[in-house]
Amino acid sequence: MLEYERKPADGELALDPEKVKVIGIGGAGSNVLDRIALHERMDDGELLVLNTDVRDLVSSVAEDKIQLGKELTQGLGAGGDPDLGKEAAQKTADEIRAALEGKSLVFICAGLGGGTGSGAAPVVAKIAREVGAFVVGFVTMPFSFEGRRRLEQAESALAQMEKCTNALMTFDNDRMGGLINQKEGIQQAFAAADHIIGQSVGAITKLVAQPGLVRIGMDDLLTALKNDSSRCLFGFGEASGDNRAQEALKSALKNPLLDRGQMLNQSSSLIAHISGGETITLFEVEILMNELSKYVNDDAHILFGVSSDKKQGESLSLTIISSIGKAGSSHINEPVLEVEDSSKMEESVQGGKDTKPGFGLNDDSDAEDSVFSGEVPEPFISDSDEEDSDEEDSDEEDSDEEDSDEEDSDEEDSDEEDSDEDAQPHQQDLIPEKKSGRGRFDKAEPTVTDEGEDLDVPSFLRKKKK
Amino acid sequence: MAKAKIYAGLEIGTSKICVVVGEVDTDGSIKILGIGQAPSRGIRKGEIVDFETAQTCLHDALVQAEEKTDVMIGNVYLAITGSHIESLCNRGSIRIPDGPGANEITEEDLDEVRNLARDVSLPQQNVFLHSIIRDYYVDGQEKVQQPVGMFGKVVEADYHIIHGIKTRMQNTIRCVREIPISVDEVVFSPIAAAQVMLSKEQKDRGALLIDIGGGTTDYVMYLGGSVAQSGCIAVGGDHITNDISMVMKVPLTRAERLKIEHGSVMVQNVDQNEFIVLEDDPHFSGLEIDKIMLNKIINARVSETLEQLRNRIMKDDDIAALGAGIFLTGGSSKLKEIDKLAEEIFSLPVSLASISSMSGATAPFENPQLATPMGLIRYAQMIEANKTEKTNPFKLFRKKLGGLFGGSSLIENNN
Structure with a gap:
């Protein structure tokens, strides 16, 4: 399995960092970019923010900023209207083209569903293609509670993006947050989503930009993501210390998009890229790949890459990228909300006990135990460890799983949460508040339609609102 | 089968728990002997949320039914529901091997078709509750009711598959078992209700x-x-x-x-x-x-x-x-x-809808609230009839109906 193809790794770069551009479009896009700028060691590539909303633009930390449709929106947002976003981008096309001139790799991050992201992203992608760049899109689909309208806008934008990009990674917000109805969770859910996208942008840049002992190129990336209308699987883990190979894998699999590695067996090809300091050993790589192959289908195509980077020092990181088709994924299978930001999530879940849409009359903890022992995890319960540990190799799981989660998250995203808190609210305008108003069903399992409507709230009241 | 058989149907509903005891005569007619009802607590949206309270209510209903009918209830047919239960239709298709005396469709072939039709990817935690045959197709001939014995090259079968989350169904079953009363079959509520509310x-x-x-x-x-x-x-x-x-x-x-x-x-x-x-x-x-x-x-x-x-x-x-x-x-x-x-x-x-196909005094039971538990009795009778139809009842039951009432595996795994 481990056939080394020795290439001189003398620091010559496979891709000139100046030729890489990371673009964030709209509110969500600029949040992702902020996260990349602040958290990821993103030294390859320039960051560029495009937005209609001038307030948002000002608060962004990216070095380049372009205001879309200055005359059209007078510095306001696109107000959830993709047509306006599109027009704004078209009006500013020359400026964008100038910024992208000469770039060979362009990443476009956008949250679909709103105005600017859905409208402008396809336009920008098209321009990037026109200047001859390889375009990778990172888009998020809206939470289901954002309503059908936004989902429809997102889907039509997604279809356009599929045409204009070379590779497209789709992140389903529901899979990352999964929280419906829980007010406290929203900030964190968005932050977690941004974090994962930020990681994946960073990782892919590194993947294709770094010289490798066994290099992974754009072609491999395309193979891994080739599923039509796919959902992207992404996991990133980093660790140092004696057991760093195991730890890195563990933390990569912990990624909610991978569902503890269970999603991996559905994919037909995946990229596994290991990157480490100069101390990385063949033995570690072997352990890691052997462990990983347990989660992967036997006949899956593993595109394997190794690179060493002095800057990483003692740590070793693993990036897993793959995709699966949409079919077969089910709502029930929604992963548990247990993201890198788990320390914050924890608070919200515990703090919000009263409003938590749980299993109903579970005030009586004894009764809860007896009835729900072995209950299937619902999207809103954060501690599903019992359930999962049955299915996994037991040595992977510890009872102090939660603790280690928190440690990980502390390392990874230090304490810059505030920046998100500041930047987030713009996106949330359309989220209806449904914390209470359900009467006797307050504590029962919520009944929510596919369109995100809470059926426990009196229809009479909902009708009146419309 | 010289003797009339007595069945009990149990529905644990959100508003009431209801037990219906019915007698099935040798000619297949059903007579309702009596019902036991208790308002239920600890149940939301068809599923148990407070185990002990629900069990107490269940106990009340059962005692009432036993007193009214003078029947010791030892096992029941149980109706379940819940938002987690979903359904889909799937088609299985096999080719009958050529050869001397071949091309005749056998029971085994139908088994295979059924297994193929059931081979759908359910979410991980879900199990089959029912898989109900809709139609067979033999070499493109549609709507064949009973293809065994026919000649054909390709047999296809459409199955209606009802599935739900295993653990959530088990909770209801466990509630009954701890009374203790054994559960013969688990039936999705509307399927049971349709047995008496809709005529053929x-x-x-x-x-x-x-x-x-x-x-x-x-x-x-x-x-x-x-x-x-x-x-x-x-x-x-x-x-x-x-x-x-x-x-x-x-x-x-x-x-x-x-x-x-x-x-x-x-x-x-x-x-x-x-x-x-x-x-x-x-x-x-x-x-x-x-x-x-x-x-x-x-x-x-x-x-x-x-x-x-x-x-x-x-x-x-x-x-x-x-x-x-x-x-x-x-x-x-x-x-x-x-x-x-x-x-x-x-x-x-x-x-x-009104209850059809019951004999005896049905007037007291003409209540739409009783549709499901009544239906369970008819359902029980149909299973029993199928069981005894052939010489080896157990094997046939497994073979012909094991899939129909796939809940049986659920019951076995429960303990």
Whole structure:
């Protein structure tokens, strides 16, 4: 399995960092970019923010900023209207083209569903293609509670993006947050989503930009993501210390998009890229790949890459990228909300006990135990460890799983949460508040339609609102 | 089979727990011996949320049934529902090998087809509850009822598969077992209800049975004599009461009475300024309720639920194909004028279903609330009839019906 193809790794770069551009479009896009700028060691590539909303633009930390449709929106947002976003981008096309001139790799991050992201992203992608760049899109689909309208806008934008990009990674917000109805969770859910996208942008840049002992190129990336209308699987883990190979894998699999590695067996090809300091050993790589192959289908195509980077020092990181088709994924299978930001999530879940849409009359903890022992995890319960540990190799799981989660998250995203808190609210305008108003069903399992409507709230009241 | 057999059907509903004890005569006719009922607590939307309380209620109902009928209830047929239960249709297809004396379709072939049809990817935690044969196709010939013995090269079978989350179904089963009473079969509620609420002719012509209960609205649609769609929407009469209580700011018990005594789903037929006076009591200062308002609240909820149901069905089938129309049952079908509203929404004839195919004194049991447990008795009888049809009942039961009532594996795994 481990056939080394020795290439001189003398620091010559496979891709000139100046030729890489990371673009964030709209509110969500600029949040992702902020996260990349602040958290990821993103030294390859320039960051560029495009937005209609001038307030948002000002608060962004990216070095380049372009205001879309200055005359059209007078510095306001696109107000959830993709047509306006599109027009704004078209009006500013020359400026964008100038910024992208000469770039060979362009990443476009956008949250679909709103105005600017859905409208402008396809336009920008098209321009990037026109200047001859390889375009990778990172888009998020809206939470289901954002309503059908936004989902429809997102889907039509997604279809356009599929045409204009070379590779497209789709992140389903529901899979990352999964929280419906829980007010406290929203900030964190968005932050977690941004974090994962930020990681994946960073990782892919590194993947294709770094010289490798066994290099992974754009072609491999395309193979891994080739599923039509796919959902992207992404996991990133980093660790140092004696057991760093195991730890890195563990933390990569912990990624909610991978569902503890269970999603991996559905994919037909995946990229596994290991990157480490100069101390990385063949033995570690072997352990890691052997462990990983347990989660992967036997006949899956593993595109394997190794690179060493002095800057990483003692740590070793693993990036897993793959995709699966949409079919077969089910709502029930929604992963548990247990993201890198788990320390914050924890608070919200515990703090919000009263409003938590749980299993109903579970005030009586004894009764809860007896009835729900072995209950299937619902999207809103954060501690599903019992359930999962049955299915996994037991040595992977510890009872102090939660603790280690928190440690990980502390390392990874230090304490810059505030920046998100500041930047987030713009996106949330359309989220209806449904914390209470359900009467006797307050504590029962919520009944929510596919369109995100809470059926426990009196229809009479909902009708009146419309 | 010289002796009449006695079965018990149990439904753990959101508003009441109901046990029906019925006697099946040798000629297949059913006589209801008696029922035991208890208002249920600890159940929301068809599923148990408070185990011990629910068990106490269940115990009450069982004791009542035993006293009334003088029958020791040792095992029951259990109806379950819940929003997690879903259904789909899938087709399996096999090729019969060529050769001397071959091309004849055997039971084994049908088994294989069934296994293929059932080979659908369910979500990880789900298990089969039923897989019901719809139609066989032999070499493109449609709607073959019984292909065994026929010649053919390719046999296909359409199965209607009902599945749900294993652990959630097990909870209900466990509740019964701890009484202790053994569970013979687990049946999805509307499938049971349809056994008595729809006649064979209605099923053949195409019929939709909607069971609007306390916590859930269950439905099953028959086309061409077989189940085409089934499912559950976790909205029921409780929601109506809750709506009234929340909008009118009245206690739940008052809201429930308002709904039953005064409420109607139609807004048009109410005179302006018709008020209902709620008298005050120590916990509630009196109130005048505008009847139009009350009906509007009920109308909003019921029409929304029915519209949702219609949209769900329209996704896969054309609702106009229902020749026999729509039948309403369940406790909430007692709402005034609900059939008129349903007619408006579905643009099809709607009637309140009544229990057919029972002998003996049925009048006391003519209650839509009893549709499901009554249906269980008929269901039990049908299983039993199939079991004894052939010489080796056990094997045949497994073979022919094991899939039909796939719940059996669920029961085995429970302990």
